[in-house]
Amino acid sequence: MTVPVETRVVRALQALVRIPTVSDRDPSRVDSEAFDRLLAELARQFPLLHERLTLTIVGTHGLLFNWPGASADRPVVLMAHLDVVPVDGEAPWQHDPFGGGIHESPTGPAIWGRGTLDDKGCVAGICEAVESLLEAGHVPAQDVWLSFGCDEEVSGTAAVEAVEVLRERGITPWLVVDEGGAIASGAFPGVKPPLGVIGVTEKGTTSLELVAEGRGGHASTPARNGPTTRIARALLRIEKAPFPASAPAPTLELMRRLAPHVPLPLRPLLGRADQIAPVVTRALLAAGPEAAAMTRTTVAATTLSGSPALNVIASTAKAGLNIRVMVGDTVAGVVEHVRSAIKDDSIRIDVIESGEPSPISPMDEAFELLEDCIGEVFPEAVPTPYVMMAATDSRHFTAISEHVYRFAPFRMTKAQRQAIHSYDEHIGVADLVDGARWYQLLIERLPA
Numbered sequence: 001m002t003v004p005v006e007t008r009v010v011r012a013l014q015a016l017v018r019i020p021t022v023s024d025r026d027p028s029r030v031d032s033e034a035f036d037r038l039l040a041e042l043a044r045q046f047p048l049l050h051e052r053l054t055l056t057i058v059g060t061h062g063l064l065f066n067w068p069g070a071s072a073d074r075p076v077v078l079m080a081h082l083d084v085v086p087v088d089g090e091a092p093w094q095h096d097p098f099g100g101g102i103h104e105s106p107t108g109p110a111i112w113g114r115g116t117l118d119d120k121g122c123v124a125g126i127c128e129a130v131e132s133l134l135e136a137g138h139v140p141a142q143d144v145w146l147s148f149g150c151d152e153e154v155s156g157t158a159a160v161e162a163v164e165v166l167r168e169r170g171i172t173p174w175l176v177v178d179e180g181g182a183i184a185s186g187a188f189p190g191v192k193p194p195l196g197v198i199g200v201t202e203k204g205t206t207s208l209e210l211v212a213e214g215r216g217g218h219a220s221t222p223a224r225n226g227p228t229t230r231i232a233r234a235l236l237r238i239e240k241a242p243f244p245a246s247a248p249a250p251t252l253e254l255m256r257r258l259a260p261h262v263p264l265p266l267r268p269l270l271g272r273a274d275q276i277a278p279v280v281t282r283a284l285l286a287a288g289p290e291a292a293a294m295t296r297t298t299v300a301a302t303t304l305s306g307s308p309a310l311n312v313i314a315s316t317a318k319a320g321l322n323i324r325v326m327v328g329d330t331v332a333g334v335v336e337h338v339r340s341a342i343k344d345d346s347i348r349i350d351v352i353e354s355g356e357p358s359p360i361s362p363m364d365e366a367f368e369l370l371e372d373c374i375g376e377v378f379p380e381a382v383p384t385p386y387v388m389m390a391a392t393d394s395r396h397f398t399a400i401s402e403h404v405y406r407f408a409p410f411r412m413t414k415a416q417r418q419a420i421h422s423y424d425e426h427i428g429v430a431d432l433v434d435g436a437r438w439y440q441l442l443i444e445r446l447p448a
Contacts (some may be wrong), residue, residue, distance in 0.1 A: 049127055
């Protein structure tokens with residue numbers, strides 16, 4: 001499929017990528033002017049959307065648009081976020097991460113830059129779908145809301161405020177669609193077709209900090225079991241005490257749907273995945289870290305701090321743990337597991353961020369609508385539910401809707417998925433256009 005580079009959605013995404021809307025947990029470090037420019041650029045690129053939809057600003061720069069439909073009985077929320085993570089200046093980007101240029105990729109011409117996949121591609125795709133339908137005079141069967149957060153990458157409050165606005169107005173969404181899954185190729189060894197993975201739940205995101213304290217002193221006279229040693233020992237003990245593994249219902253359904261596409265000897269096994277859950281769990285554990293993460297709560301040691309100088313023994317040492325809490329586990333249980341694993345009462349455990357896993361959304365009419373649209377735009381893909389391992393703004397919407405799904409309608413290779421929050425993030429030009437078409441089809445097919 002050849003797509004002219006002057007296509008509106010392509011131009012729009014290039015323009016959005018060129019504006020570095022990097023969020024930060026410290027508001028004083030956020031470039032508000034960049035977000036101002038982004039909102040102005042959105043209005044330039046999609047004038048009808050801004051002219052005909054009602055806009056409520058949430059947070060500092062979050063957007064909540066309302067497009068009245070023929071009915072308000074089953075409102076729909078389409079979500080994305082405007083902010084991006086920082087760029088590591090030492091990372092070997094092939095092209096300017098805020099250049100938004102079109103360059104060749106292994107799958108054809110692509111737009112390169114931070115946010116192309118996470119998540120300005122979804123912003124551009126949703127806006128293009130709405131703008132095109134407005135140009136055609138389309139009236140959606142149900143009210144449509146567009147919720148674009150401005151601080152998703154730092155677990156901010158814009159999405160929480162959007163939920164409160166909807167709650168105050170008595171809005172109970174029939175369907176919520178946010179970023180998350182994708183048309184993922186190379187997701188499982190031996191599976192040739194790509195998977196249209198739809199997140200029906202997501203792990204909770206919790207951050208803990210281990211703190212060890214001591215006298216400190218001169219490095220020439222070290223004592224045993226100083227703060228850094230105790231932190232190091234604690235991290236090793238946590239790694240040797242993984243959380244119990246089990247495959248939740250969405251993962252078992254994913255395995256069952258993969259059955260026709262795996263090598264012949266494995267088909268009977270996966271076809272009965274729900275009946276032999278322990279066997280499936282062991283197989284996923286053996287398949288590598290990505291697959292293993294689908295079965296259990298995970299712990300990653302991400303930050304370390306100790307002495308301020310090489311010749312000084314630390315009086316305080318700290319380790320940050322990023323924990324993704326599996327469906328069925330709880331934050332309280334996670335803290336207790338970590339405490340039991342480290343076996344050291346002298347180490348303090350501080351809860352920095354607490355997030356429980358999201359409830360599992362049903363695979364009913366709303367899920368089937370997403371499946372049908374995937375089948376229309378991406379006939380090569382196998383639609384399937386899955387447990388999303390990262391966090392999205394949509395977790396907040398579970399407070400007002402039972403039907404919250406996580407799916408970005410873009411083809412992504414394994415290399416592209418690895419580029420999210422890393423370097424060489426890019427999206428295929430044709431894939432962006434198809435993603436916008438998917439959003440348009442979804443709006444067109446909303447049930448009356």
